[in-house]
Amino acid sequence: MSNKKNQIVIVGGGAAGIALARWLGGRFGRRHNIILVDRNRTHVWKPLLHEIATGALDANLDEVSYQSHGHRWGYRFFFGAMEDIDRQAREVIIAPLLDEDGTELIARQAISYDYLVLATGSVTNDFGTPGVQEHCLFLDDRMQADRFRNRLLNHCLRVSRAMNGDIPADRYVRIAIVGGGATGVELAAELYNSASALHDYGLEVFDESRLEVTLIEAGPRILPALPERLARAARCELQELGVRVLTGTPVVEATHDAIVTGSGERIGCDLKVWAAGVKGAEFLDHIGGLECNRASQLVVRPTLQTTRDDRIFAIGDSSSCLLPGNQRPVPPRAQVAHQMAKTAYRNLGRMMAGKELMPFIYRDHGSLVSLSRFSTVGSLMGNLIGGRMAVEGRLARFIYLSLYRMHLIAIHGWLKGAALILLGHVNRITRPRIKLH
Ligand SMILES: Cc1cc2nc3c(=O)[nH]c(=O)nc-3n(C[C@H](O)[C@H](O)[C@H](O)COP(=O)(O)OP(=O)(O)OC[C@H]3O[C@@H](n4cnc5c(N)ncnc54)[C@H](O)[C@@H]3O)c2cc1C
Structure with a gap:
């Protein structure tokens, strides 16, 4: 492995990006610069948004500060919104930071990279419907x-x-x-x-x-x-x-x-x-001259590298990955984002070591839908058992809740993840059932 100090920049600290930053920081943080860029200061797991919207969950209790998470896991956090990529100069361009009244506090900035991972997620698709x-x-x-x-x-x-x-x-x-x-x-x-x-x-x-x-x-x-x-x-x-x-x-x-x-x-x-339905954010269209599909997602190869630049990866909802033998790209889901982050983590390590990259393999663990405290339904293990197993009720609810617990463990490690899960139980007993303000 070469001794060159590389700078790996991840843009987007969502389901995919924060897990990747943690793994890269934990393994390479002393030897290479790992930088996570996000336009928000805290991470909230997106599948919880409907519970935050109805007050069933208080986001203040579940959000993660990127700054302190980065300090713990060996990466640096950069607060700002990416607006462009200069592939010749290998720089990510960060939009000026404006105050509430529009005053420019920090001018446009550039962050250089040796390897770049784009994980900017998706936005709701209105399909051009008027109003x-x-x-x-x-x-x-x-x-x-x-x-x-x-x-x-x-x-x-x-x-x-x-x-x-x-x-x-x-x-x-x-x-x-x-x-x-x-x-x-x-x-x-x-x-x-x-x-x-x-x-x-x-x-x-x-x-x-x-x-x-x-x-x-x-x-x-x-x-x-x-x-x-x-x-x-x-x-x-x-x-x-x-x-x-x-x-x-x-x-x-x-x-x-x-x-x-x-x-x-x-x-x-x-x-x-x-x-x-969802699509990639419009700013991804033609960003850095990379290939984008009609849903504004960056087209990637099975290694998760973008089609026009080996040094730029795209993962999660902002990517479109058609795997060999499939007719549709992998779906925009948290489990896909998590699995893609793992493949990108391994491939970045292999790339820096001069080894051949591995293709992404999607393991469909199924889908679960929670009807709040009333019911949970879903089907499990998709391609693991060569078919689908329907689940309902308490078992489905338990597995549904496990998805978030697994995310907590992925980003905080076993010890802190388990402590937070326990704290979640305590909060459920001591705090109001919904956020009232
Ligand atoms: C209400 C709801 C419920 C869901 N439930 C489920 C579920 O039960 N199971 C499931 O598998 N999936 C579920 N999903 C989908 C799942 O949340 C997404 O597939 C997953 O979060 C995608 O991860 P990601 O990392 O690609 O993007 P995100 O998690 O969306 O993260 C994107 C990150 O990029 C940052 N960002 C965006 N633009 C910029 C920019 N220009 N500069 C800097 N940072 C930027 C954002 O701030 C954000 O932190 C749900 C989604 C919603 C909305």
Whole structure:
């Protein structure tokens, strides 16, 4: 192995990036410079966003400071948003840092790299539907989840005051969720959990019956990634909670107070959440002249190197990886992001040692969908057992929760990961069931 000190820059500290930074820092942090760049100061595991949005989880308790995590694991954290890559100079360009009023605090900067890993995740795809950007909420990051929760709490308060006769107002909180995939379904169920908790915490006249939730899916059924029987079970559970589930219903427009469907129905609502698929962020289109697909994801080879630059890797939701023998790229999921981070970690080590790179092998451990405390459904082990095993109920719930626990262990190690899991249990006993502010 050469003695040259390399600088490895990872952009994006999400499910993939923070795990990679930890592994690289732990193994190479003394010999090479490992730098993690993120536009946020703290990491929140994205699959928790719907729970943060409904208040079921307090993100302040679960977020991880990149600065202190980097100090512990041997990498440096750089706060900033990547806006471009100069491949000739081997530099990542970081956008100027602006104050709240637009004053420039730090000018545009460049970070040089020997190897670069892009892990900037995805954003919700609005498929160009009119009015969606202006009128819908998204669950792409913590800020958006917090915004949803604040608006939800305000509407619940409005209904509560109206029912007490304090103000003349509509007595329902009407919420439309567009997209019947895991995010939409999990959010719909979680809303009912929050509504019942609000009832217990002081809004005595408010409860689940004050919610009018409509889940709208363009395809023939919800949860297309799960076997049909489980999707049907999830649909029944949602309907029992009170959710109106519409399938085969494309949305053609969002207005300030309604969602308009292809058949012309106007579904009036106070809150509109768009969760109908993801794509890479638009700034990835043509970044550094790298190859991007139509969904703004960077096209990578099985080694996870981008097609036009051996020194640049892309992993997680921001990449598009078509493995030999498959017709579709691997899906944008947390387990894929985690597995890609592992392959990138190994391949960077091999590259610095002058060894041949290994192809990414995706092991589909299945999918699980949590309907809050009401139910959990899923199918397990996909290609491990050559088929799918349906799971429901407590076992499914346990495995669903294990995914986050495994993420905690991946980024903190066994000891601290286990301590945090224990702390999570204590918090569940000592803190309110939902975040009330
Ligand atoms: C509500 C919800 C529930 C989900 N549930 C599940 C589930 O149950 N199971 C599952 O497998 N998957 C689930 N997913 C999908 C899963 O969260 C993603 O597939 C996974 O987080 C992708 O990881 P990533 O590292 O590619 O991106 P992310 O985790 O999104 O991380 C991207 C990081 O890049 C940073 N970033 C972005 N742009 C820039 C920039 N220009 N400069 C610097 N930093 C930047 C962001 O701040 C972020 O930290 C869910 C997603 C959502 C929204």
